Amino acid sequence: MATITDNMNWGTELWDQYDTLSIHTMKGIDFLExxxxxVRDRAxxxxxxxxxxxxxxxxxxxKKKxxxxxxxTSCQAFKALMNEINDLAGQHEVVAEDLQANVIKELTALVKDLREERKKQLQEGQRLSQALQTQIETLQxxxxxxxxxxxxxxxxxxxFQKADADFNLSRAEVEKTRANMSHKTQACDQAKNEYAVQxxxxxxxxxxxxxxxxxxVFRQLQELDEKRIKNIKNFIRGSVDIERGVFPIINKCLDGILKAADIINEKEDTLLVIEKYKSGxxxxxxxxxxxxxxxxxxSGSANNINNIQVGGKLKDGGYTVKGTITGKALKKRAGIFNIFGSRGLTEVCMAIKNAAIxxxxxxxxxxxxxxRRKKLIQKLEELRGKVSQETAAKEGLMKMKGVYEANPALGDPRTIxxxxxxxxHRLEKLQQDVVxxxxxxxxxxxxIQSGNQNNSIAGSPRLLNGGSRSHRNSGGSAAEEDSLSRSASDSSVTNPTMNHNKRISAPGTPQLNHGPESGLGTSHTSLHHVDSDQDQYDGNNADPESEYYEADLLAPIGVCKALYPFEATSEGxxxxxxxxxxxxxxxxxxxxxxxxxxxxxxxEEGFVPTSYIETSVFKT
Incomplete structure (x- = not known):
């Protein structure tokens, strides 16, 4: 590469390349543009x-759902990653904005200035060249x-020399040629002088x-081109500085993504799955x-086999717990006891389902x-937080009331x-909800504790597998029996606030709709005869046309406690x-x-008034 000195410039080295330099500077400005x-497309x-x-x-x-x-932890890491990516997007926006403001804007202005300066210098060069050309033409x-x-x-x-040597010419003719010679010589001297001056x-x-x-002119064009080249260098450096300026934050975003990855813990997620889906x-x-x-x-053996209810999810590794009443049992009961009156099975099922919901x-x-335990704990935490807020609000109002009472000028205590x-009222309601x-x-x-300690029939939900076995032979669907079973078990809520220590008057006894007029035709002991022990069979065949049927002994769905004594006065x-x-x-x-x-x-099995007892349903 040749060494550039101050003596080597366009004016001396390229004195005869006016047109070439004009084209070169134009190409240079086009390149800058x-x-x-x-850079604009990059931004x-x-x-x-x-x-x-x-x-x-x-x-x-x-999504909210x-x-x-x-x-x-894996989902939390992904959420943190998305936050870092969002911050990363902000840094790319910063790069675009800085390129637009610090590079593109200045570059556009520079291109405009260079074009104007080039045009000015080229016009000056043309003027000088035209003046020289005019002078040369004058010289010519x-x-x-x-x-x-x-x-x-x-x-x-x-x-004149010929005339002077010709003796045949008169002296006047010789003088005439002399005068012409003098005139021409004088005109030649003047033209010579003019030529010398020009x-x-x-x-x-x-x-x-x-x-x-x-x-x-060439020096100005040279400076213009050098300015263009220098600014391209500065613009490139400036673009790099803009990008480097966001690197620390980008690196922090990437570090945040790595930290998000580090919080992923497969063991912790496994425990969360257990905690989230464990049924108890x-x-x-x-x-x-x-x-x-x-x-x-x-028949007895068959009844025991029917006691085993395998849910439809067994193929997928699941085991569905069933129990209590099926659609067949409800329909049969409605036909025998007339409890549901004219209502059909569908209406009864909907009523039970709505009550369960x-x-x-x-x-x-x-x-x-x-x-349920987890949800109840969350609900209690939420209620206690609200209690704390209401308590603080009440204390604030009490203080404000005291200030108003001490200084009535500040306000009327009655407004508080x-x-x-x-x-x-809100605090009392919240406290009741907490209780x-x-x-x-x-x-x-x-x-839960009793279920973990005693794998007993009364406490374990598996006992429900034996409930209402007769419906297995009735063709009822598994989905229907599961829905009815769950609805029946959810439709009763124990009243924890009832005082059992006080002996109060029993509520009114409801009208018994399943008395002798309904076709029951048996006393409270006859039910026991019909619903014999689940592991025994008396060998009597039931008449299919009879209003009675010998049902398997239904498994209990809970326990109840008598709040008041009750004397049986009706059949059933x-x-x-x-x-x-x-x-x-x-x-x-x-x-x-x-x-x-x-x-x-x-x-012994039969019916008692619902208002006389407190029920506790086994949780399924």
Whole structure:
């Protein structure tokens, strides 16, 4: 690469390349403008990239319905990653904005200035060149005049010499040629002088043109081109500085993504899955072996086999717990006891389902035990937070009331009374809710603990597998029986605030709709005869046309406690003493009666008024 010195410049080295330099500077400015378009498109790409990153983050933000899944560490890491990507998009926006403000704007202004400066210098060069060209043309005309005058002078001198040597010419003719010679010689001298002057002026202008005038124009063009090249360098450096300026934040975003990856813990997520989906139920016990040779009948064995209810999810590795009443059982009961009157099975099922939904919103009894415990704890935390807020608000109102009472000029204390009353009412309601939900929580914790300690028939949900076995032969769908079973188990809520220590008057006894006129035709003991023990069979075939049918003994769906003594006065009802505990067989179906069975003795079974008992349903 040649060494550039101050003596080597366009004015001296390229004195004869005016047109070439004009084209070169034009190409240089076009190149600068092209670079500006590149930076502008680069800024547009950065802006579009930032927009698409933000849109990507927005599209993958968790939906409200999926927020529960974001308690897992992998989901939390993904959410943190999206936040960092959103910040990363902001840095690309910064790059686009800085390129637009600090590079493209200045570059556009520079291109405009360079074009104007180039045009000005080229016009100056054209003016100088035109002046020199004009002078050269003047010189050429002077030279032609001198050349013509010189030739005419020579011809005149030659004619005078011939005339002077010719003795035949008169003296007057000789003087005439002398005068012509003198005139031509004088005109030649004048043309010569004019030519000398024009030559001197032309040489002087030419020296000035090529030594100062045009070199100055070329120097200006050289500076213009060097300025263009230098600014391209500065613009490139500036673009790099803009990008480097956001690198620290980009690196922080990338570090944040790495930290998000580090919080992922597969063991913790595994425990969260257990905590989230654990039902609290115990696994089913082993199926007992039925030795038919030791007595009994095929029918009894078949009944025990039917006691095993395998849900439809067994193929997928699940085991569905069933129990209590099926659609067939409900329909049969309606035909026998006339409890449901003219209502059909569909209407009854909808009523039970609606009751279950309503109760589920209150005590969450439609959830498995462990999930119910978690939801109740969350509800209690929420209620206690509200209690704290209302307590603080009440204390503030009390202080304000005291200030008003001490200084009536500040305000009327009576204006605070209504607010205090409302606050007290809300606080009292919240405290009642806390007590109620605490009772729900204590109940479910007690059931979970008892279920973990005793894998008993009364406490384990697996006992429900044996409930209402006869429906297996009725063709009822698994989905229907599961819905009815769950609805029946959720439709009763224990009243934890009832005082059992006070002996108060029993409520009115509801009208018994399943008395003798309904076709029951049996006493409270006859039910026991029909619903014989689940492992025995009396061998009597039931008449298919009869209003009675021999049903398998229904498994209890809960327990109940007598709040008041009751004397059986109607067919199908059984007496009970105060505080007596009984098995709950079927819930109140809307007629005010509940079907129960004694825990001891012969297992007497019948109906008691629902208002006389306090029920506790096994959680499924």
């Amino acid at each position: 092209k670079y500006g378009h590149f 547009t790409i950065e802006s579009e990239y930032a927009y698409k990153l933000r849109r990507l983050v927005k599209n993958y933000q968790p 999926d927020e529960d899944d974001y308690q897992f 005309r002077a030279k032609k005049a001198y050349d013509k005058a010189f030739k005419e002078a020579e011809k005149a001198i030659e004619g 030559l001197q002026q032309t040489n002087q202008l030419q020296r000035q043109h090529f030594r100062s005038g045009l070199p100055e 139920f115990l696994p089913p016990e082993d199926f007992p072996f039925e030795d038919l040779s030791k007595g009994g009948s095929d 309503a109760d589920g919103k209150e005590d969450l009894s439609d959830l498995p035990p462990n999930q 009374e209504s607010q205090l009353n409302e606050c007290s 109620r939900y605490q009772g729900f929580l204590d109940d479910v914790v007690k059931n 009802s059984i007496p009970m003493g105060q505080d007596e505990e009984l098995h709950l067989i079927e819930l109140d179906q809307g007629d005010g009666w509940t079907r129960v069975r004694r825990m001891d003795g012969d297992g």
